[in-house]
Amino acid sequence: MSSMTIGKLSAATRVKVTTIRYYESIGLLDEPDRSASGQRLYGDTAVERLGFIRHARDLGFPVPAIRELISLQVEPSWDCAVVDQIARRQLGEVRRRLTQLEALEAELKRMITACEGGKIACCSVLAALGHHEQCLHEEHAGKEVLAARPSN
Amino acid sequence: MSSMTIGKLSAATRVKVTTIRYYESIGLLDEPDRSASGQRLYGDTAVERLGFIRHARDLGFPVPAIRELISLQVEPSWDCAVVDQIARRQLGEVRRRLTQLEALEAELKRMITACEGGKIACCSVLAALGHHEQCLHEEHAGKEVLAARPSN
DNA sequence: TCTACAGTCTACAGTAACTGTAGAGGCAAG
DNA sequence: CTTGCCTCTACAGTTACTGTAGACTGTAGA
Structure with missing residues (x-):
């Protein structure tokens, strides 16, 4: 073929x-x-x-990096260190995103665990996102609950 | 102010x-x-x-989800479950990306470790990316380490 | 052979979530 | 008053594609 x-x-x-x-x-x-x-x-x-x-x-890898890698393939007598550096840069970027996502996962998990039904006015998810809360008297409300409860 | x-x-x-x-x-x-x-x-x-x-x-959170959350804030008498579901969806998405990134990190690490100088013709980074290699003394991992591709 | 239908072509618009630019006008300090 | 930053609108550019329109091509079955 x-x-x-x-x-x-x-x-x-x-x-x-x-x-x-x-x-x-x-x-x-x-x-x-x-x-x-x-x-x-x-x-x-x-x-x-x-x-x-x-x-x-x-x-x-972003397209410009791939373009660079391809040009290196075409000119294969150069030093491997260039390719290595591109890969390391990419690894650093991946690790950065990884760290960020882990923090996001933790916060989302915490938000969801705290949200056990109830009305939106007291929803901890919205509270965690910055909603200015008014319902100090209700049981599902607030950041106190959010902070007090362990996550599953 | x-x-x-x-x-x-x-x-x-x-x-x-x-x-x-x-x-x-x-x-x-x-x-x-x-x-x-x-x-x-x-x-x-x-x-x-x-x-x-x-x-x-x-x-x-993507903009449409935020739009939805805002509309829920404006109409705060609805059930909290809607908000909860949006957050859970987001958590699932974060976890999916996390898994994918962890696989990427492992592969990049492996690629870089294997690349200890030398000429590009034998570079393991390029080899791992699918370069048709001439250096028969080394056996590199195949292309299908990452089965999880987001689309297509 | 005819016909149906899937595959391919170009060219352009649309996507997400912004960022950047041009060219004009506004505002406060010295 | 002038300097220099701030703000305005409107639109183009970014990344890495995806989708669409409208026309043409290639192939399998009746």
Whole structure:
């Protein structure tokens, strides 16, 4: 199978057809050969290249970084340290997001645990989000309850 | 300080001026009063509302969810379960992203550890990303470490 | 062969949640 | 009065795609 249409390439890489054309438009993929009627025809190198792009995107690398990685592949005599640095930068970014998300999870969990029914006027979720609360007399109200209860 | 310009509101809430105007344009913030010359003048309720929005955004709530939460605040006699459900949905989303990021962190760490200098032709980072490798003395992990892809 | 239908083409608009810019006018301090 | 920052509107740009319209192509079945 030395030559496949865009749909086959899409199926082979699980990248949508429109996305493949988009990658071509921004120069991540080379312009492929065309059939007599103008349809794109791809070879096996396109499958590899696109798989590379997809995997890098899955790992969260932004398009400019992928562009850089591809250019390094094309010029493979350079030092590995450049690639390593890009990967480290990406790892730092992932860890930063990870820390942030862990804090979010904790806060959301706390919010939900405290919310045991009742009216919205006293809802702890809204309270935790900054709602100025008025219901000091009701049992489901307030940040005191929120702070006092352990999370599950 | 019952009346402040958009710059003061921005400083008070750490939300950029342009973002405040954007929130107004999409109906998250009410249109404020204006001075004789047309400048926006905000009261303390705007600080509260904007703080609520910013906090919810920090927690990753999408704008439509925030819109919903605000409408619930305005009609506070409804049941708290609706708010609870929005928060739970958000928690699920956060946990999903968390799991994904943890897998990414592991893979990036592995990639970087394996990359101990040398030429790009043999770089394990590029290899892990799908580069067709010529360095047969090393066996790298396959592409399918991450089965969880958000869409498509 | 005809016909139905899936696949492909280009070009452009839309998405989320903002950010940035241009060009004009406003306001307070020195 | 001038300097310099603040604010105004309106619109374009960002990222990484996704969706749509309208036309053409390729293929399988009757």
